[in-house]
Amino acid sequence: MRTAVITPAAGRHRHLTLQHFGLAAGSHVPDLYVVVAMDDPDLGAVLAGREPAATVVDCPVKNGNLPLARARNLGAARALERGAELLVFLDVDCVPGEQLLERYRQVALDAEHQRSLLCGTVSYLPPPSPYGYRLAELPTLAEPHPGRPTPAAGELRRSEDHALFWSLSFAVTAQTWHTIGGFCEEYEGYGGEDTDYGQRARAAGVPLTWVGGAPAFHQYHPVSDPPVAHLRDILRNAEIFHRRWGWWPMAGWLHAFAERGLAHQDRATGGWRLGPDPTLQRTR
Numbered sequence: 001m002r003t004a005v006i007t008p009a010a011g012r013h014r015h016l017t018l019q020h021f022g023l024a025a026g027s028h029v030p031d032l033y034v035v036v037a038m039d040d041p042d043l044g045a046v047l048a049g050r051e052p053a054a055t056v057v058d059c060p061v062k063n064g065n066l067p068l069a070r071a072r073n074l075g076a077a078r079a080l081e082r083g084a085e086l087l088v089f090l091d092v093d094c095v096p097g098e099q100l101l102e103r104y105r106q107v108a109l110d111a112e113h114q115r116s117l118l119c120g121t122v123s124y125l126p127p128p129s130p131y132g133y134r135l136a137e138l139p140t141l142a143e144p145h146p147g148r149p150t151p152a153a154g155e156l157r158r159s160e161d162h163a164l165f166w167s168l169s170f171a172v173t174a175q176t177w178h179t180i181g182g183f184c185e186e187y188e189g190y191g192g193e194d195t196d197y198g199q200r201a202r203a204a205g206v207p208l209t210w211v212g213g214a215p216a217f218h219q220y221h222p223v224s225d226p227p228v229a230h231l232r233d234i235l236r237n238a239e240i241f242h243r244r245w246g247w248w249p250m251a252g253w254l255h256a257f258a259e260r261g262l263a264h265q266d267r268a269t270g271g272w273r274l275g276p277d278p279t280l281q282r283t284r
Contacts, residue, residue: 003086003088003105004086005033007075008059008072009040011040015221019092019094020052024052027099030088030101033053035057036059038067038071043056067188068188069184069185086171087174088169094216094218100169100216108173116158116209117176119165120171121144121216122144122169123216123218124143125220126220138217141217148210153213157210159207162202165198165208180197183196187237188236191234228257231257234257235263235273238254239272261275262274
C-alpha cells in the first residue's frame with residue numbers, strides 16, 4: 001500500500017526536523033513525504049538532503065490566518081496525484097513512533113477497517129533538555145492525553161463519538177478520503193477544522209477507529225489555556241461550525257473566555273461575540 005505522510009508547517013523547524021528523523025528511523029519508511037509550507041519559504045532548506053526525500057507544497061496565507069484545512073487538502077491532492085493509497089496526516093509537532101506507519105498500513109489493509117477514520121495515540125512530551133530529545137527515549141518520557149482513548153498495542157477500538165477526532169495523527173485510505181470529502185476550507189486559523197472533519201466523516205457513514213500500536217509523540221511548546229492568542233480565530237471558527245452542524249464546538253474554551261470577560265454569548269441570537277456581556281455590565 002503506497003503510503004504518504006502529509007504535514008502542514010509554518011515555522012517550528014526544529015520540531016519538523018525531529019519528525020523527519022523519526023520517519024527515517026521507522027520500521028516502514030513512507031513512499032511519499034509531503035510537507036505543506038504555509039508562507040514559509042525557508043522550509044525547503046530544512047528538509048533538503050535528508051531521507052525520506054520531502055516534497056514541499058506552497059500554501060499562501062491570507063489575512064495572517066493559517067489555512068490548516070486548505071493545507072491538508074493541498075497535501076492530500078499532491079499525494080494522490082503521485083499514487084498514494086494511504087494518507088497519514090501528522091501535525092508538525094508530532095514525532096512518529098517506530099511502528100506508526102507500519103501499524104496504520106496493517107489496519108488499513110484489513111477489509112474490516114479500510115473505510116475507517118484511523119486515529120493513533122498521541123502522548124505529550126515534557127520540555128526537552130538543552131540537548132533536545134532523543135528518539136529512543138520518547139516512549140519513556142511521554143504521557144498520554146487524558147481526554148482520548150489509549151488502546152494497547154495491537155488493540156483497535158471502534159467509537160461512535162466522532163467529536164473526539166483530532167488531526168494530530170490520523171490515517172485514511174484514498175477511497176475514504178474521497179468519501180469524506182476533505183477538510184472544509186471555510187476554517188482559517190486555530191480551532192474547529194478537525195472537529196468539523198470528524199463530523200463530515202460521521203455524516204458520510206465513516207466509522208472512527210482508535211489504533212493501538214501507532215504512537216506519536218507531541219513535542220513540547222508553550223501553550224495558554226484557554227488559548228487567548230487565538231480568541232478571534234476560535235470565535236469565528238466556532239460560528240462556522242455551529243452554522244454547519246447546529247452545536248458549539250470548543251465549548252470549554254468559549255466558556256473560559258466568557259469567565260475572563262473576553263467573550264460572551266449573545267442572549268438574543270445565541271452566537272458568541274467579543275468582549276464582556278453588555279447585559280451584565282448594565283446591571284452593575
